[in-house]
Amino acid sequence: MPSGHPLIESTPGRRFGALFAGTLGVMCLHACSAAPSSAVPEPPRLDASAHAPLPKADAQADAEPVEDASPADALAGDAADASDAELSARPVPVLLIERPYLAWARPRPKGEVAAGAHDELLARWNLGGTSDPDFLSNRPSYHPGTRVKVEARVVSGKLPKAAPVDRRTGKPAVVLSETSLLARSRKHGYWPYRLCFERAVQQQGKQKGGETVLSFAVDARGRVGRPRLLRTKLDSAEVVECLLAETRELPLLPPPRRIQVELSVQVWPGDAPLPSLPPSPADPALAGPLDGEALEKALEVEREAFTSCYAQGLARDPGLWGRIQAHVQRDARGRVTAARQSESRFPDPEVVACVLGRLKETRLPVGGGPGFEIALRLGREPDRPPAATP
Numbered sequence: 259m260p261s262g263h264p265l266i267e268s269t270p271g272r273r274f275g276a277l278f279a280g281t282l283g284v285m286c287l288h289a290c291s292a293a294p295s296s297a298v299p300e301p302p303r304l305d306a307s308a309h310a311p312l313p314k315a316d317a318q319a320d321a322e323p324v325e326d327a328s329p330a331d332a333l334a335g336d337a338a339d340a341s342d343a344e345l346s347a348r349p350v351p352v353l354l355i356e357r358p359y360l361a362w363a364r365p366r367p368k369g370e371v372a373a374g375a376h377d378e379l380l381a382r383w384n385l386g387g388t389s390d391p392d393f394l395s396n397r398p399s400y401h402p403g404t405r406v407k408v409e410a411r412v413v414s415g416k417l418p419k420a421a422p423v424d425r426r427t428g429k430p431a432v433v434l435s436e437t438s439l440l441a442r443s444r445k446h447g448y449w450p451y452r453l454c455f456e457r458a459v460q461q462q463g464k465q466k467g468g469e470t471v472l473s474f475a476v477d478a479r480g481r482v483g484r485p486r487l488l489r490t491k492l493d494s495a496e497v498v499e500c501l502l503a504e505t506r507e508l509p510l511l512p513p514p515r516r517i518q519v520e521l522s523v524q525v526w527p528g529d530a531p532l533p534s535l536p537p538s539p540a541d542p543a544l545a546g547p548l549d550g551e552a553l554e555k556a557l558e559v560e561r562e563a564f565t566s567c568y569a570q571g572l573a574r575d576p577g578l579w580g581r582i583q584a585h586v587q588r589d590a591r592g593r594v595t596a597a598r599q600s601e602s603r604f605p606d607p608e609v610v611a612c613v614l615g616r617l618k619e620t621r622l623p624v625g626g627g628p629g630f631e632i633a634l635r636l637g638r639e640p641d642r643p644p645a646a647t648p
Contacts, residue, residue, distance in 0.1 A: 274417045306319035342597055349576045351569040354635040355561065358553040361585070361600075361631050362538045371449050374456060378403040379531035383635060384602040388579020393605065403529035404458030405467070406452045408523055410443045412436065413473070434480065434513040441577070443521060446508055453501035455525040460535040466493045467526030470501055474519055480512035488520070497525075516590075533601050548626035556622050557632065568636045579637030580604045582613050587629050600631065 318365045341371050359365060366373040382402045387395040394400060468491025475483035476552035485505045490498050501523055557564075571578045582604045587596040597617040604610050613634065 273350055273611060280387050291360075294610075297321075299590065309579035345540050349572050349637070351572055352637055353561065353565050353568055353644055355554060355557050355564070356633040357550040358498070358548065358557070358586075358630050358632050358637065359550055361629075362536045362547050364533065364631070372450065374453055377456070377460075377532055378528070378530070380533045380581075381528070382579035384533065384583065384640060385530045386603065386605050387577065389575050389577030390604045396572045400529055401540070403528045404456055404532075405526040405528060406455075408440075408444045408447050408451070408521070410440050410519055412439070413520045415513070415515060416516060417513055421449050432511060434476065434511040434517075439519065440509055440513055442510060447504065447523070450504035450507070451501060451523050451525060454497050456532060457458070457500070458494045458497045459527065459532050460603050461493065461497075461537075465497065466491070467524070468492050469522055469524045469548060470498060472502065472505055472523070474521065475506060476510055476513055476517050476519060478512055478514075478516055480510045482508050482510060484508055485521075492525075500530045519532070537607065546627050549623060549631050551629070552623040552625075553632075556620065560616055563616045564613055564634055567616065569607050570612065571606040572637075575606065576609075577640075578606055578609070579633050581633060582610055583631055584614060585629060585634040586618060586622075586632050588616060588622050589628070590624060592616050592624045594620055594622065597632075602633070604636070609634075 357365075367376050382395070384404070385395055387393055389397065395402075417439060418433070419436045421433050421435045422430050423429065433448075439502045455465060455467075470490040470492055471488040472485045472490055474485040477483070482505065487498060487502060492498055505521060568578075581602045583600055583602040585598050585600040586594055588594050594617055597614045599610050600616065617632065
């Protein structure tokens with residue numbers, strides 16, 4: 259049974275096919291079957307071949323030329339050619355329907371690091387993008403994920419700048435140095451420190467970032483002593499306690515002799531707000547299982563309508579992309595009684611209104627509680643260089 263992970267596995271009918279309607283050139287990609295996979299897929303990419311001009315009726319090769327063709331006729335022909343070229347240059351409205359899910363049971367990969375990376379992917383899609391170079395996700399400094407910066411220095415004792423080379427083997431000696439202290443603190447501390455902060459954001463809401471400075475001893479066997487808090491600018495005591503606990507687990511090399519280290523951990527929220535992880539409701543009637551597969555099939559019937567909403571947005575802005583997540587309420591007959599955007603911040607409010615309006619007219623299967631999440635991914639995330647800041 260597929261897990262229904264919105265960004266992790268593909269299911270029959272969830273890829274894309276093509277449909278052009280009228281002179282608008284609206285194209286919708288329908289899905290081909292793919293085997294379920296636990297790997298996070300790359301965002302959909304548009305094939306350059308999809309931008310080929312619309313085919314035109316073949317002209318008669320032996321047609322006689324019209325001797326008295328007017329300049330107006332020639333201009334009309336040029337206009338028609340230009341119109342076809344314009345149509346062929348329009349972006350294809352790619353759309354992916356995610357399997358509906360309960361807000362407190364959002365599908366995530368196994369493992370804290372994999373889940374954290376997936377949350378960042380979802381955060382990028384929830385923010386989306388446009389053609390405006392000043393839009394947040396287009397700025398050179400854009401950094402969607404939580405920022406983490408780690409610094410370490412020896413305050414008592416002494417370490418070599420770099421590990422000495424063993425004359426017999428020609429390899430660096432297995433001993434802690436200033437270089438390896440900083441490198442290992444960053445490598446093995448980045449994700450644990452980041453997750454300390456992100457768990458608080460997802461469970462408690464927006465968090466203030468800042469620096470936390472710790473002090474700890476490292477004995478001659480490389481074991482980290484109990485860290486001591488020197489100062490912090492963080493508001494959450496839970497985050498600070500988590501930073502202390504994770505520091506105790508740093509796998510450091512043995513120093514020549516016992517040393518005292520001062521460690522600085524700076525964390526700040528990323529530019530793309532993290533998706534939340536609300537707790538499961540206490541009422542069993544609200545927490546009961548959801549038939550996401552049946553709901554997904556019902557939404558596939560509306561694919562053309564959803565794609566039309568997005569195509570209208572693309573006509574206004576060819577660089578428009580992102581995710582629309584809607585919290586939907588339905589009655590005992592499957593009629594949608596309410597639909598509002600939740601978590602996502604799709605850049606075009608008219609597209610959001612169009613999608614929500616269509617959802618409110620959709621009859622859905624019943625069962626599994628009245629409220630759940632429906633999400634559409636529209637377009638593709640463009641390739642961009644990594645952010646210049648940590």
